[in-house]
Amino acid sequence: MENFETMNKSFIKGKWVEGASENAYNDLNPYDESTIASFPLASKDQLEDAFEAAHQAQMKWAESTAEERKRVIHNTADYLKEHREEIAQLIVKESGGTMLKGNVELQLTLEVVEEALNYAGELDEVREIPSSIENKVNKVYRLPLGVVSSISPFNFPMNLSMRSIIPAIALGNSVVHKPDIQVGLIGGVVLAKAFEHAGLPGGVFNMVLTDIPEIGDGMITNPHAELISFTGSTAVGKHIGEIAGRNLKRVALELGGNSPFVVLSDADVDQAVRAAVFGKFVHQGQICMSINRLIVHKDQHDAFVEKLTEKVKALSWGDPGDPDTVIGPLINRQQIDKALSYIVQAKKEGAHPILEGKLEGNVLTPSVLTHVSNKSEVAKSEMFAPIALIIKAESDEEAVEMANDSAGGLSSSVFTSDLAKGEEIALKVKAGMTHLNDQTVNDAPDIPFGGNKESGVGRFGNPWVVDEFTSTKWVSIQREARSFPF
Template identity: 60%
Template sequence: MTQYFTLTKSYINGEWVEGETGRVYNDLNPFDDTVVADIKIASKAQLESAFEAANKAQKEWSKNPELRRSVIEKVIAYFKEHQQEIVDVLVAESGSSVLKSNVEVAFSIADLEESLKMIDQVNKATTVDSVIPGKVNKVYRLPLGVISSISPFNFPLYLSMRTIAPALALGNAVVHKADIQTGISGGSVIAKAFEEAGVPAGVFNSILTDIPEIGDTMITNPHSKLISFTGSTGVGKHIGGVAGGLLKRTALELGGNNPFVVLKDADVNQAVNSAIMGKYLHQGQICMSINRIIVHEDLYDEFARKFVERAKQVPYGNPKDPSVVIGPLINHVQMDKALSYIEKAKEAGQELLLEGKREGNVLTPYIFGNVKNDSDLAQTELFSPVVSLIKASSDEEAIEIANDTVYGLSSAVFTSDLARGEEAAVQIEAGMTHVNDQTVNCLSNTPFGGMKGSGIGRFGNPWIVDEFTQAKWVSVQEKDMEYPF
């Protein structure tokens, strides 16, 4: 068993401290339900102490760009040196395939490397023109202070790091809460890397706790200046409501109902290849996963036939096997949800093109065909290897169907006409659209975020700089002013 599963304590103010509630969480391997770690849940008082430590440490941290650079460079080196061990943790704790785990570590390193470019963006001024004689106007970009980071179970390492790395690079301190189901890979691994890199006490804190214990403290603590959250739209709305009442900033990356649009002139074979990847990576448990496949009626039958045949061949089973693509769903609740979506679709008379099966905690692909976009199935974020195929009578209708959802995170368009594809991409109401590629894309130097019910704010450099800093205008009157009274 990897060393990281002994890191069952919270990391607060530079020390590893045992949870004080007396409650123990059994951290399970989602494939076989074996216990990989026993985590003692931290208390609300311990969380509040983490915020106190972060607030105390932040100002000195923000004044030292050389130290920030040194720490982040050492964290990058740590992740590269320990990549295989971290991959093993992700496989065992989150049910990720070996492929997905390696991608996740690579994404995390990329965000750390990109964050190095942000270090010099704070505590410095730019001069702007003035119409007032003798006045010099300067705009300073300053750290916010302490940032609350809340990450989910599906990409626990990366979806934590994409907040933590830029927040720290920009001179903020961080109090981080990973989903307890992936508390080691989403919290303790990161804390260990920063500890080894010499981060000052209090600058980064990782707490292993759960919502029944802490309630809204991650949002309401007075030291928290911004709440960065990745997760469901329902929880995001709650966070936004509470934070709004306190006039606090939020960065919310929420759910998706991501369309994969196949236009009339698309290359069907390549579209199928792409859709298989975008649907079944990590069992469909990604906010960007393809949820609806919308195909022009002229290509629908061919696409459906080939997609079903490919889906039958996707390897499934124990994610420790490097050949496996589809591993377990994260827990039994998620499995029950997926099975309920399937049963309801069957009861509603939805055409079943491929009937999968439950094998232990693994669910194999289910494909429903000729789905109506206003059906419960098509309007639900399935977060599983279940997908809807929808027939469109025209390219224009395909775009209309793609937009007919409360969500707007990621999307894709397939076509042989790249100019037409780009035009369609702009028309789709989503924060991200990929022409001739699948929906699961992420780059550290592009704006990542959604429209509509899929969230507020943008990750990625330089957009995240605006999110995690505040602008301050300083004017210097170099010549005496003459006032009218």
């Protein structure tokens, strides 16, 4: 058994080091606001030490064999499996997720780690391309980028951290990782312990428990950072992209969503309702892929609203540690206030609250709002809360137009009984991912996960992630003397 809650240090150059800042962060349980741990924050100098350690370690790690990298990956997965129960419980305690969420997040993390075994040998694959020049051979190599700067969010901190970290390491890079400080144990400490157990050489993975007031833009501007991998809000993603572009650094950005769930005129309403309730309310709607707008054809609208509201009323809420709980707390008071403001805003804009959520401690019970305009400010906002916005469409064509009338383009869903028509429509929906007759919250380690428009840049998942975390190099070999025209 590991007592992760006592591990409040950063991990730099293979060593656990106490934060040198004068400031500390109290890590609170979102449900009852009890203190889980207190993190002495890492200073800006310590962040620079982490990047320097990563830079030095990467030069040697780049020369590691595929077998060495696979051994580390295997050992990392073994550690997570060995500590499955306490990790799942810690996810519940630190993120406010339910038991279902804790187990799902850990399983997704394991799948991401184990998938890395399938591409850890990509650095050894050399492609030869015929040349039009006599006696020349063209070879194409994949090389590690160098140091990857990883910044992860609060909602699925273990999975969304490892999604960047393990491909970086599997492909010969080193990492400096900053988890959201609100979930520093799940998003940082547990991963550092796993890599330490796995025998990863010191400095290949570095984890800093710190916050923006301490380090500013240090995760983005450090000269050793070749790629900034960030999952979080669109506003922060734009800031990162602007700085990275100025410095010609690569980025992998998975940003906010405004996922539409489209119910067409011929859809199975009962199944659509079952899918919608899960895709909207799992982890209190605090997922980038969560359903944000329920766009329902007028012929299905009334039945859909009635059946969805009935099902939502029956959802249990309260202590996320209770296995029967479906709706737990939002992550912090700021998110609660924002969610409550959305309900007020929606009503001002003419929405009708069929079911209006109430604040019970830090738990916001579910809301269902109808008469929502797709042009309203609330429909343009990412809820990140258990608030269902239902929009009526006059036709199937209008439903698709509404789905596309958004700055976001991450995930989406279309419900129809005509699968051929549905697949055609899926290709017209301007999102990186569209799920036919399913809800919007889907992930797997072997699919191209990512968004369009303001929802991000780049793709995770094997083999697409290999392109993101390596550089491609052309080496030509002139085997016999070449003649030149002058």
